[in-house]
Amino acid sequence: MFSNIVNNDFATIVKERRSVRQYDENVKISKEEMSEMISEASLAPSSANMQPWRVVVVDTPEGKEKLRPLVRFNTLQNDTSSAMLLIFGDTQSYLYAEEIYNTAVEQGKMPAEVRDRQLETILSMFPTLSKESKVEIAKIDSSLFAMQFMLVARAHGYDTNPMAGFETDLIAKSFDLDEGRYAPVMMISIGKAKEAGYESVRLAPNKITFWR
Numbered sequence: 535m536f537s538n539i540v541n542n543d544f545a546t547i548v549k550e551r552r553s554v555r556q557y558d559e560n561v562k563i564s565k566e567e568m569s570e571m572i573s574e575a576s577l578a579p580s581s582a583n584m585q586p587w588r589v590v591v592v593d594t595p596e597g598k599e600k601l602r603p604l605v606r607f608n609t610l611q612n613d614t615s616s617a618m619l620l621i622f623g624d625t626q627s628y629l630y631a632e633e634i635y636n637t638a639v640e641q642g643k644m645p646a647e648v649r650d651r652q653l654e655t656i657l658s659m660f661p662t663l664s665k666e667s668k669v670e671i672a673k674i675d676s677s678l679f680a681m682q683f684m685l686v687a688r689a690h691g692y693d694t695n696p697m698a699g700f701e702t703d704l705i706a707k708s709f710d711l712d713e714g715r716y717a718p719v720m721m722i723s724i725g726k727a728k729e730a731g732y733e734s735v736r737l738a739p740n741k742i743t744f745w746r
């Protein structure tokens with residue numbers, strides 16, 4: 535992890551991130567580097583550390599062709615990016631609970647008694663939640679992953695565009711995922727910018743903050 539960082543300046547990573555919609559089509563990102571970016575983004579926090587984010591990396595001409603009719607007005611990103619990432623939230627993330635918590639104990643990061651207590655709580659609560667709550671938790675956590683991925687991408691010298699404009703009811707099935715289990719969250723295009731993104735404005739803190 536963190537062996538391919540080309541920009542380690544936090545302020546420029548955050549301040550100069552823009553949604554980029556047109557990329558240099560000749561740029562490929564290796565599986566190794568993509569996996570590295572995914573594991574760096576996975577350092578994001580999540581409810582009970584269940585890490586419900588799941589990613590389909592679409593980086594082949596066949597995959598892009600399959601995705602094209604599902605991306606609505608976002609065809610330029612699909613056609614020119616190095617990859618389109620389809621982010622899903624796993625509503626059955628608790629199936630990995632034992633693996634995650636046992637590994638924490640094995641690595642000396644958590645006492646066994648804490649694991650036992652946590653697992654008991656997680657495994658008695660998560661599976662009994664309503665579908666709506668499971669989807670909501672999976673989407674909140676996966677959005678934190680998505681944001682972290684976009685910043686990690688900048689540190690690797692790439693640009694991104696988060697997108698909600700796609701066929702949410704078709705995307706899981708089209709890429710062979712169980713649509714009852716995996717909730718679509720967003721797509722992220724990634725590549726080297728061919729055309730810079732627009733500067734955009736933000737509301738002032740006094741418009742978005744309630745002090746009590």
Ligand SMILES: Cc1cc2nc3c(=O)[nH]c(=O)nc-3n(C[C@H](O)[C@H](O)[C@H](O)COP(=O)(O)O)c2cc1C
Pocket residue numbers: 551552553554555608695696697698699700720731732733734
């Ligand atoms: C959840 C989400 C969905 C978005 N969907 C789209 C989209 O479908 N197509 C698109 O071109 N941009 C999309 N955007 C990008 C926004 O338009 C952009 O983030 C916003 O205008 C601020 O610009 P900036 O990202 O350059 O700072 C989306 C952004 C977010 C966070």
